[in-house]
Amino acid sequence: MTLDAQTTSGALLRERVSSHATRVKGFWTIYKGSRIGMVGVSLVLAFIIIAFVAPWLAPYHPRALVGTPFLPPTEEHLLGTDQVGRDIYSELLWGTRISLMVGLLASAFAVAIGTTIGLLSGYYRGPLDSVLMRITDLFITLPALPFMLILAALLGRNIWNIIFVIAITGWTGTARMVRSQTLSIKERPYVEAARSIGARGSQIVIRHILPNVFPLVFANAIIGIVDAILAESGISFLGLGDPTQPSWGMILYYANKAGALATGRWWFIIPPGVCIMLVAIGFAFSSYSLDQILNPRLRKRRW
Amino acid sequence: MGFKEYVGKRILQGIVTVMLAITLNFILFRIMPGDPTQAMVGDPRMDPETRIALIAKFGLDKPLLEQFVLYLYNLFSGELGVSFVQIGRPVMDIIFGRKLINTVILMGSSMFLAFALGIIVGVIAAWKHGTKVDMSSIVFSLVTYSMPVFWFGMLLLLLLSYYINVVPIAGTVTPGVAHANFFEYASDYLHHLIAPLITLAVSFFGGYFLFMRDTILDVFTEDYMLTARAKGLSDRKILFKHAMRNALLPMVSIMGVHLTFLISGATMTETVFSWDGLGRLIYDSVRDADYPVLQGIFLMMAILVVVASLCADITCAYLDPRIKEAAE
Numbered sequence: 272m273t274l275d276a277q278t279t280s281g282a283l284l285r286e287r288v289s290s291h292a293t294r295v296k297g298f299w300t301i302y303k304g305s306r307i308g309m310v311g312v313s314l315v316l317a318f319i320i321i322a323f324v325a326p327w328l329a330p331y332h333p334r335a336l337v338g339t340p341f342l343p344p345t346e347e348h349l350l351g352t353d354q355v356g357r358d359i360y361s362e363l364l365w366g367t368r369i370s371l372m373v374g375l376l377a378s379a380f381a382v383a384i385g386t387t388i389g390l391l392s393g394y395y396r397g398p399l400d401s402v403l404m405r406i407t408d409l410f411i412t413l414p415a416l417p418f419m420l421i422l423a424a425l426l427g428r429n430i431w432n433i434i435f436v437i438a439i440t441g442w443t444g445t446a447r448m449v450r451s452q453t454l455s456i457k458e459r460p461y462v463e464a465a466r467s468i469g470a471r472g473s474q475i476v477i478r479h480i481l482p483n484v485f486p487l488v489f490a491n492a493i494i495g496i497v498d499a500i501l502a503e504s505g506i507s508f509l510g511l512g513d514p515t516q517p518s519w520g521m522i523l524y525y526a527n528k529a530g531a532l533a534t535g536r537w538w539f540i541i542p543p544g545v546c547i548m549l550v551a552i553g554f555a556f557s558s559y560s561l562d563q564i565l566n567p568r569l570r571k572r573r574w
Numbered sequence: 575m576g577f578k579e580y581v582g583k584r585i586l587q588g589i590v591t592v593m594l595a596i597t598l599n600f601i602l603f604r605i606m607p608g609d610p611t612q613a614m615v616g617d618p619r620m621d622p623e624t625r626i627a628l629i630a631k632f633g634l635d636k637p638l639l640e641q642f643v644l645y646l647y648n649l650f651s652g653e654l655g656v657s658f659v660q661i662g663r664p665v666m667d668i669i670f671g672r673k674l675i676n677t678v679i680l681m682g683s684s685m686f687l688a689f690a691l692g693i694i695v696g697v698i699a700a701w702k703h704g705t706k707v708d709m710s711s712i713v714f715s716l717v718t719y720s721m722p723v724f725w726f727g728m729l730l731l732l733l734l735s736y737y738i739n740v741v742p743i744a745g746t747v748t749p750g751v752a753h754a755n756f757f758e759y760a761s762d763y764l765h766h767l768i769a770p771l772i773t774l775a776v777s778f779f780g781g782y783f784l785f786m787r788d789t790i791l792d793v794f795t796e797d798y799m800l801t802a803r804a805k806g807l808s809d810r811k812i813l814f815k816h817a818m819r820n821a822l823l824p825m826v827s828i829m830g831v832h833l834t835f836l837i838s839g840a841t842m843t844e845t846v847f848s849w850d851g852l853g854r855l856i857y858d859s860v861r862d863a864d865y866p867v868l869q870g871i872f873l874m875m876a877i878l879v880v881v882a883s884l885c886a887d888i889t890c891a892y893l894d895p896r897i898k899e900a901a902e
Binding site: 307405406408409411412413414416417418420421425497505508509510520523527532533535537540541543544547548551552555559 | 587590591594712716719720722723724726728731735736737743841842856861863868871876879880
């Protein structure tokens with residue numbers, strides 16, 4: 272490569288990076304205007320910070336038996352103790368990590384599976400498309416929660432298995448969306464151009480199609496986090512969670528099992544649910560605003 | 575593609591999906607670690623004669639392929655095996671009975687309520703696009719979407735049952751009470767239905783509302799809306815006769831897919847309220863490793879989803895010819 276060509280490609284690269292930066296900046300300017308979006312992002316950030324500083328915030332170790340069981344809230348135990356005498360407040364703080372980890376990882380895996388299948392199906396069409404779409408149909412047909420429960424029960428109660436079962440049941444929406452996007456992007460002139468100069472299929476998919484579906488995939492991934500967090504809490508609530516982790520759903524499982532409802536132990540029931548709800552709201556609000564920005568349909572009423 | 579070809583193609587796809595589901599159902603309970611026959615007949619609760627009979631019936635000592643053929647044969651003759659837990663009771667009996675009725679009543683009523691409210695509030699929010707009414711309904715629906723269903727149920731019980739004691743804490747009817755007549759039975763049943771009904775309706779509402787609002791907003795941009803306005807129709811007529819009718823089509827098609835919830839969706843709610851339905855049955859069967867029952871429920875649900883979404887698609891294609899063109 273000549274020096275000249277190098278500078279040109281360097282300039283091109285710089286231009287690309289800077290245009291990318293302006294796009295992100297522009298996006299953020301619009302996003303800031305959405306109050307729902309800002310509430311969402313703040314909630315998410317708050318929980319991320321809590322997850323990191325949990326060891327310093329929590330007065331006790333989440334698994335340590337530090338009091339008599341079923342203590343109501345006191346100064347020593349802000350939210351009382353659970354059925355074996357663990358500090359509920361400390362369990363909640365540590366539970367943030369489990370919830371975020373499961374939510375982020377499960378959604379990331381699900382979206383990765385869905386994007387791969389959608390791209391392959393939409394780009395290559397033909398028999399591969401038929402096979403992949405029938406598999407997608409099959410997974411849509413499977414009742415998600417019972418399927419997750421059965422898999423979780425068969426695989427064993429462990430946090431990685433839970434992430435796996437949530438991911439394996441949660442990719443179908445992304446796959447269908449990516450496929451239909453791919454079908455339309457494939458026909459665009461610049462893809463035709465790339466094909467005519469001899470670009471290989473994999474190159475076209477990775478360099479031209481993937482970047483174009485990415486924004487939508489991203490918005491999908493965020494709402495996927497909400498679903499994953501809720502799914503984890505549900506699986507744990509039904510007693511199939513990882514017993515070694517202080518997850519919010521597990522706390523509610525123990526609360527239900529120990530009859531906290533019939534005895535009115537609200538401190539055992541309300542706080543874990545509020546935590547799950549707030550994290551989920553954070554991601555749901557962010558996803559809603561993201562969708563408004565990324566999918567600006569021409570919504571002008573003409574009358 | 576003509577209407578007939580479209581229907582034919584969808585039916586074929588549906589059959590393939592059901593066959594895949596049957597195959598997965600067969601594999602799922604046999605690929606698990608350990609002796610594959612363990613899952614089917616390794617249960618210590620089973621007496622030896624039943625075990626031997628089952629092994630013969632499902633050919634569990636034969637190679638996998640032969641087992642699969644036998645499994646298909648049994649399936650098509652309506653034989654789903656017997657429960658491990660309620661020993662000797664056929665799976666068909668357990669599924670198609672009281673539990674199915676309880677679940678259909680609970681899910682049917684709550685889905686209907688959520689669907690109706692979602693449509694009405696969705697139309698209003700779309701009409702008042704961008705106003706306070708619109709924004710607050712969006713926030714409300716996102717918040718309800720973010721609540722764990724079972725936890726909302728627990729909150730309701732804490733409030734309505736523990737603190738003010740207006741609804742019973744569990745069950746479908748008061749245990750141990752001999753109901754004098756059907757009316758008394760029905761009122762007791764309805765009393766028990768209130769809390770789970772509210773829980774599920776609230777949890778379904780958000781999705782229907784957001785979808786309806788979105789669809790109406792799309793319909794607003796269509797040419798025929800402009801035409802309706804040009805004809806000098808009133809706002810009300812435009813909204814309810816033109817916009818709503820056209821938005822109902824996509825709503826009906828998601829409703830079709832959601833029909834499976836009629837059977838499966840309530841596992842958590844039924845568990846919280848001790849509602850004696852199929853959702854609870856799924857939970858109990860998972861907990862007790864009652865695999866034959868689980869297999870039966872799975873299969874029934876797979877068939878139901880396929881048939882329901884097939885019906886929804888065909889109805890929509892019949893009503894709106896543009897759909898089958900888009901399917902190509």
